[in-house]
Each structure stands twice: as C-alpha cells, then as structure tokens.
Amino acid sequence: MADGPRRDLYEVLGVARDADADALRTAYRKLARQYHPDVNPGDSAAEERFKQVSETYAVLSDPEKRRNYDEFGHVSLESGFDADAARKAREAFGARFGAGGGAAPGGFPGEEFEFHDVDDLLGRLFGQGPGREGPAGERGRARPFPMRGPDLEAGLELDFFEAARGGEKRLVLPSPTGGTQTVTVRIPPGVADGGRIRIPGKGAPGSGGGPPGDLWATLRVRPHPVFRREGRDLLLDLPVTVSEATRGAKVEIPTLEGRATVTVPAGTDGGRKLRLAGKGIAHPAGGAPGDLYAVVRIVVPRDLDEGALRSLEALEGFEPADPRKELFS
Numbered sequence: 255m256a257d258g259p260r261r262d263l264y265e266v267l268g269v270a271r272d273a274d275a276d277a278l279r280t281a282y283r284k285l286a287r288q289y290h291p292d293v294n295p296g297d298s299a300a301e302e303r304f305k306q307v308s309e310t311y312a313v314l315s316d317p318e319k320r321r322n323y324d325e326f327g328h329v330s331l332e333s334g335f336d337a338d339a340a341r342k343a344r345e346a347f348g349a350r351f352g353a354g355g356g357a358a359p360g361g362f363p364g365e366e367f368e369f370h371d372v373d374d375l376l377g378r379l380f381g382q383g384p385g386r387e388g389p390a391g392e393r394g395r396a397r398p399f400p401m402r403g404p405d406l407e408a409g410l411e412l413d414f415f416e417a418a419r420g421g422e423k424r425l426v427l428p429s430p431t432g433g434t435q436t437v438t439v440r441i442p443p444g445v446a447d448g449g450r451i452r453i454p455g456k457g458a459p460g461s462g463g464g465p466p467g468d469l470w471a472t473l474r475v476r477p478h479p480v481f482r483r484e485g486r487d488l489l490l491d492l493p494v495t496v497s498e499a500t501r502g503a504k505v506e507i508p509t510l511e512g513r514a515t516v517t518v519p520a521g522t523d524g525g526r527k528l529r530l531a532g533k534g535i536a537h538p539a540g541g542a543p544g545d546l547y548a549v550v551r552i553v554v555p556r557d558l559d560e561g562a563l564r565s566l567e568a569l570e571g572f573e574p575a576d577p578r579k580e581l582f583s
Contacts, residue, residue: 282311403458403467410471414478442538447475486544524552
C-alpha cells in the first residue's frame, strides 16, 4: 500500500467491520470506478487511491487474510507473516511481561531490541523494524508490496445444447472506464446449471507488481422443451399409443446426437423407462457419460364413435379385475 499513515482497511472501503462479501464487493466496485486511472488521466492522487482500494479489497475479500487482519492488524500484511508464529509470540509476551514492555523474550533467537507492547514485538518479528518508522519515530508506515488482484464474477447464459456439448462462448464484460472487454470462455461438455468456470488471469489487475486475479463465470443453463436432466442422465417423455403399448413397437426418439430407435415392449405400462445407455450427458472431466431414458406416456384416444366404443368392450375381459388394489394394501 502507499506510503503514509496506515488507515483501517474497513475505513478505506467505507464499510463496517462486519460487512459481508456482497457489501465489500459493492463498495470496492464503486470506488474502483470512481478512482480508476482511465477515468482520471494524469491524476496521481486518484491513481494512488485506486491502488489502495484494490489492495484493500484483495485482503478483505480473502477469508484467511481478513481473519488475520482482524486479529493482528496491519502486521498481518507483511511478507512472510505467519499467524501461528504471531500467536506464539503474543502468548510468550503475555506470559513473561503481561501488559508491559521490555527486552525481547527468551525463545526468539536473533537481534536484541527494546519493544514497548505486543504490537511492537510482532512488527519487529515480521518486518516493521526501526527502518519502517517515520521521521518522528512513528510506526505504521507502509512499504509497497505486490498484491494479487481481486477475483471478479460474471454470469454466463447457455442454451441446453451448449452446456451438454461444450464449446466456446464469448463473454462481454464492462470495464471500469465504461467500455467493454471480450473474454473467450471454454465450456467443457456436460456443465450444469449453477456451475462455475475459472478463467485464470482475467480478474482485476494486481498492484505493486502483483498478478491479476481470476474471473469466475457462473453458468445459467436455459431449460429445453423436450429434454430434462437428472445428474448425468437425460429424460424425455415418450408419447405411445394404446396399440403400441399393447402390441409393442419400434419408435424414433431424439438424442443429443440425432435420432435413435427404441423398442417399446408389448404390454408396456405408462411411466416405464426405456434406457439408451451412454446417450446422456458427458462428464466434464472425461468420465463415462450418463444414459438417456424415454419415459412412456400412453396417449389415450379421444372423440371415439359408437363403433369404436363397442370395440373397447371386447378388451374388458382381459383387463385386471382391480388395477388399483395396491393403493389400499
């Protein structure tokens, strides 16, 4: 972060200490747009503020870094900071000196120096030594250090076949300057609604020479009028006539690759699932695909004339005496 007295990171973003991830992200985006160098060309103060906001969000948006900052303050941002070592140092300080100060406690080899409180001790252990103090001996001067840029999130809408087959999709994102940028996203076959794809290095820029963050695309898959998905399996409703269900038939059904023929066995009841192995959804990691199930739905004829109705009477002798007896067993 920029040289100068260190501000509380929550004050930098203008949020409460108990702010959730959404509040942090909203505050960061607002300030990043306000102070972005492209919006404020030649304004070094705005550029410095933009860096400070980006570095601050990179800390507070990382759960572990935020916990360490809440517990130890700015010293947790130092390169090489070790939270476990800091806790041990704090415990050793309290056990030996209570709330006072003094020389370095035993058990910490290295240079001997005077310190005044536990924050002084932790600062010296993790890099905030005398060389970091201001001209009046004030501690808390920050030195620049590389920080990875924050991750960004975006929504990506796919139709059913794009998600099932995979491919490439172009994602147009807004930039802080008000323009747009286009990112090509590779879609693995078989991705599901609500899944997330990571695009490395396409997040917000880093600061102090740090790398950019990543872009996470959250997928929204539009439903299909025929197919529905259950895990890796595909299901579709298969209309079958009474004659086809009674005598059996071979009928065509759609698949992800085109048409296929399925056999309807004689005496098929409504609701029976006819399976086509390996015709379901592909596995994004290259595993075995799911299956396709055609769920039989018997289509009953309507608007029968008197002759057709009389013909049905001949079937009554072959029908079960009580087809619903299992409902009451």
